[in-house]
Amino acid sequence: MEKGLIQVYTGNGKGKTTAALGLAFRAAGHGLKTLMIQFMKGNIQYGELESAKKLSPYLTIQQMGRETFVSKTNPDPVDIEWANKGLALAKEAMFSGMYDILILDEINVAVDFNLISLSEVLQLLDSKPASIELILTGRNASPEIVEKADLVTEMVERKHHYQKGVKARKGVEF
Numbered sequence: 001m002e003k004g005l006i007q008v009y010t011g012n013g014k015g016k017t018t019a020a021l022g023l024a025f026r027a028a029g030h031g032l033k034t035l036m037i038q039f040m041k042g043n044i045q046y047g048e049l050e051s052a053k054k055l056s057p058y059l060t061i062q063q064m065g066r067e068t069f070v071s072k073t074n075p076d077p078v079d080i081e082w083a084n085k086g087l088a089l090a091k092e093a094m095f096s097g098m099y100d101i102l103i104l105d106e107i108n109v110a111v112d113f114n115l116i117s118l119s120e121v122l123q124l125l126d127s128k129p130a131s132i133e134l135i136l137t138g139r140n141a142s143p144e145i146v147e148k149a150d151l152v153t154e155m156v157e158r159k160h161h162y163q164k165g166v167k168a169r170k171g172v173e174f
Contacts, residue, residue: 001032001100004133005150006125010108010141013155014173020103020135021048028058032100035093036061039086039110039138040079043067046174062089072113083115091124094132101133108138108145118142 007023009016017038024034036052042065052061064086070079086107094102110116121136125148128134136145146152168174 001131001133004100004128004131006128006148007133007135007151007153008108008141008146008149009135009137009153009155010139010146011154011156012139013157014160015155016137016139017048017105019153019155020105020137021051023133023135024059024101024103025055027101028055031058033057033098034059034101034103035099036103036105037086037090037093037107038063038065039083039104039106040065040070040113040115041106042082044174047171062086064089070113070115075113075115079113080115083110086110087116087120087124094124094128094134099132101135103135103137106138107136108141110138111142111145112138112140118144121145122148 009019020036024036027034036059038061042063044067049061052059065082066078070076090102090104093099107116107121111118111121122144125134125145141152
C-alpha cells in the first residue's frame with residue numbers, strides 16, 4: 001500500500017466491527033493481508049473467526065481477552081494484562097511487514113475502560129508506517145484519536161431489536 005491511513009469506526013450503533021471486517025474482506029480480494037486484534041474478546045466463537053480461517057492467509061484474527069464482560073469501574077487485572085498484550089502485538093505486527101491492514105477491534109473501549117493508556121495508543125498512531133492502513137473500532141473514541149484519524153465514521157443507533165427482547169443471533173450478531 002502506497003499511503004495507509006488511519007480510520008476510526010465509533011458510536012453507539014451496531015456495525016463497527018462488521019464495517020472493519022468488510023474492509024478486510026475487500027482487501028483479501030486484492031491479495032492484501034489483514035490482522036485483526038480483538039481487544040476484550042476471547043473464547044467466544046464469533047462467526048468471523050470461522051470466516052477468517054477460510055480467508056487465511058489474507059485475514060487473521062487474534063482475540064486478546066476473556067469471554068466475560070469487563071468492568072469499566074473495576075477492571076480485573078487479567079483484563080488489563082490481556083489489553084496490554086494486545087497493544088504489544090499491535091506494535092509488533094505494525095512493523096513486521098507482514099500486514100497491509102491492521103484492525104484494532106474494540107481498542108477505543110479498552111482505552112475508555114483504562115485497560116490501556118491513551119498516550120500509548122496515540123504513540124502507536126504517530127509511529128504508524130506509511131505502508132499500513134490502521135483501523136480502530138469501538139464506542140467512545142477519544143477526541144485525541146478522532147483528531148489524528150484520516151476518516152471517522154460514527155455509527156448512530158436509532159432503533160435496536162434488543163429493545164424488543166430479541167437476543168443476539170448466531171451469524172448476525174456473533
